[in-house]
Amino acid sequence: MAKSAKTKTEVVAETPVPKKTRKKTETVAETAVAEAPLQAVESYSRFSEFDIYLFKSGKHFKLYEKLGSHVAEHKGVIGTYFAVWAPNAHYVSVIGNFNGWGRGSHPLSSRWDGSGIWEGFVPDIGRGEVYKYYIKSNNHGLELEKADPFALWCEQAPKTASVVWDTWYEWQDEDWMRNRRKNNSLASPISVYEVHLASWMRDPADPERFLNYREIAENLVPYVKELGFTHVEFMPIMEAPYPPSWGYQITSYFSCASGMGNPQDLMYLIEQLHNEGIGVYMDWVPSHFPGDAHGLFNFDGTHLYEHADPRKGYHPDWKSYIFNYGRNEVRSFLISNALFWLDRYHADGLRVDAVASMLYLDYSRKHGEWIPNEFGGRENLEAISLMREMNEAVYKDFPDAQTIAEESTAFPGVSRPTYLGGLGFGMKWMMGWMNDTLKYFEKDPMYRRWHQDQITFSLVYAFSENFMLPLSHDEVVYGKGSLVGKMPGDEWQRFANLRLLYTYMYTHPGTKLMFMGGEFGQIGEWNFKQSLDWHLLDRAPHKGAKECMKALNATLRTQPAMYDYNFAPEGFEWIDSQDRDNCIVAYARKGLNPSDTVVVVLNFTPVPQHSYRIGVPAAGQWEEIFNSDDLAFYGSGVKNTQVIETQAERWQNQPQSVVLTLPPLAGIILKKSSK
Known part of the structure; x- marks a missing residue:
């Protein structure tokens, strides 16, 4: 599948860097700095008194316009303005190749206003310059060399310095951005393809080499479009130099992963997805960060970003550090970072x-x-407050974006508005559905009759939140095996079960998320060190699984009943959930227009059922619009090929009924004919 690849150097060299055209991703302040003569160095600052007030009160949500490194002109000289928050520092300077990493040649000045911000202008350096901050702490004179927390790009690991860069880009995705509100709304079909960019596809000529963002675009964009997913979700794309963390141990929150290109390269990938009508969600990790010496930990010689008490500031599972959610400046940092990816990279949402x-x-x-909270409870009130404020800020500035919570507990109101006491997320992962469903499918069909409630129970709480149904990377790692590997039976049965699982998922209320490789039945569990096993698509079972996924995405997009009421009980009705002996369930999905109603019947055994009667909500002719047992999907081809006439026999609390042939280990979707 891979096309001929260019080297990273060639791609970077070809990246256009407009010097005069300013796009709307830049702020008025940036344009003024770049175009107007600056005052004396000592009075030059990007901060107003109001900026400082907002920062200190935890309400400055665009700190990336102020802190960090910014190329500017001063007295006719091009240089770079640096600003860093280090309130417990005794001395701060900028060090880099430009001064031989000398700690004393380019000191920054501490602002007079008690903000803890150090700033200064260094002439004759600009885009591409490598740098760090040297910090001598007030804490026993501790000396540190730190990467810039607001750096827009970084050196590629194992190097750890920051790089002066910018986010100027001539965006060409106006049509998508103009129509995003409709494409990204909760009342639209949403199916998400979760991608780890470093292992989705490697260079076929050199499997150890990552493809860069532009090379990935050549293959990923047409592939996702072919499959029919509405969105992709990138596992963390921020700089995280430890590969086994999969990107979840971030050292530079404002920099894209440097191993695959520069910011403009990533913007190009996003733009190409947008231009094919595909939205982009990004993973965002405000829960913890690693203790790398050049990172946020112990930044100015004290616990600046992390909570000082390890009972609140250290994560025992991930051996990492937890942000101090009660510190105003840290809140500004985190919320600014959330908005940054939506603003500068045109991301359509944050998971x-x-x-x-x-x-x-x-x-x-x-x-x-x-440590209990102030009321003696176990809830982290500061983190709860932060998430509410983050969601309010996102939906205020980007009302057509989405935020999605990976949350596995029964905490109430995760996807409910903050004004109703909720956390304010747009959606929440439905972890209970995922766990119950996979446990059920792992069982031999002989024993499924005693576990029917694992399939039906999710509808008890399906509308308590705006749920996204996830079959994510977490389900195919650490010895759990692949999705198809969880299925019982011989090869044909395993793939039939897989297609049935996907049919159940796509017809269940809620939006959908599928981790890469699952769409074609990757056999081995995910390995972040290598590409997906694309050669498997030469085999009929895998090609059939992919074709089934394409058909399900197409059905989702074209059948309003499957998304009009994604999160409301009006869109779902049980027809039969009690046929445990045959392991068959049937239900209706309903849209805003009654004529859009579809009926779903799922057979969880390898025994085909002939002359099987189910109730339907309306008289007339019904037809099969999807069948996971289709020969094109590597199925056995047991189908209802003729139009199905209803019979005036009330059945299963429905006014009419039909007699069907049900294929083995398969699901079918019926719709009343409009003829």
């Missing part, structure tokens, strides 16, 4: 990782290892 770990002070802690 927020590990929300449960943020909600509870006793998360993964034993008795005596955590």
Whole structure:
């Protein structure tokens, strides 16, 4: 599938860097700095008194316009303005190749206003310059060399310095952005393809080499479009130099992963997806960060970004550090970062990782290892407040975006508005559905009759939140095996079960998320060190699984009943959930227009059923619009090929009924003919 690849150097060299044209992703302040003569160095600052007030009160949500490094002109000289928050520093300077990493040649000045911000202008350096901050702490004179927390790009690991860069880009995705409100709304069909960019596809000529963002675009964009997914979700694309963390141990929150290109390269990938009508969600990790020496930990010699008490500031599971959610400046940092990816990279939403770990002070802690909140409870009130404020800020500035919580507990109102006491997320992962469903499918069909409730129970609470149904990367790692590997039976039965699982998923209320490789039945569990096993598509079972996924996405997009009421009980009605002996369930999905109603019948055994009667909500002719047992999907071809006439026999609380042939280990979707 891979096309001929260019080297990273060639791609970077070809990246256009407009010097005069300013796009709307830049601020008025940036344009003024770049075009107007600056005052004396000592009076030059990007901060107004109001900026400082907002920063100190935790309300400055566009700090990336102020802190960090910014190329500017001063007295006719091009240089770079640097600003860093280090309130417990005694001395701060900029060090880099330009000064031989000398700690004393380019000191920054501490602002007079008690903000803890150090700033200064360094002439004759600009885009591409490598730098760090040298910090001498007030804490026993501790000396540190730190990467810039607001750097827009970084050196490629194992190097750890920041790089002066910008986010100027001539965006060509106006049509998508203009229509995003409709494409991204909760009342639209949403099916998400979750991607780890570094392992989705490697260079076929050199499997050790990552493809860069532009090379990935050549293959990923047409592939996702062919499959029919409405969105992709990128696992964390921020700089995270430890590959086994999969991007979840971030060292530079404002920099894209440097190993695959520069910011403009990533913007190009996003733009190409947008231009094919595909939205982009990004994983965002405000729950913890690693203790790398050049990173946020112990930034100015003190616990600046992390909570000082390890009972609140250290994560025992991930051996990482937890943000101090009660510190105003840290709140400004985190919310600014959330808005940054929506603003500068045109991301369409953020999937927020590990929300449960943020909600509870006793998360993964034993008795005596955590501190109750001020009311004696286990809820982390500061983190809850942060998430509410973050969601309010996102939906205020980007009302057509989405935020999605990966949250696995019964915390109430995760996807409810903050004015109703909720956390304010647009959607929440339905972890209970995922766990119950996979447990059910792992069972031999002989025993499924005793576990029917694992398939039906999710409808008890399906509308308590705006749920997204996830079959994510977490289900195919750490010895769990692949999705198809979880299925019982011989090869044909395993793939039939897989297609049935996907049919159940796509017809169940809620939006959908599928991790890469699942769409064609990757056999081995995910390995972040290598490409997906694309050669499997030469085999009929895998090609059939992919064709089934394409058909399900097409059905989702074209049948309003499958998305009009994604999150409301009006869109679902049980027809039969009690046929345990045959392991068959039937239900109706309803749209705003009654004529859009579809009926779903799922047979969870390898025994085909002939002359099987089910109730339907309307008289007339019904036809099969989808069948997961289709020969094109590597099925056995047991189908209802003729138009199905209803009979005036009331059945299963429905006014009419039909007699069907049900294929083995398969699901079918029926719709009343409009003829």
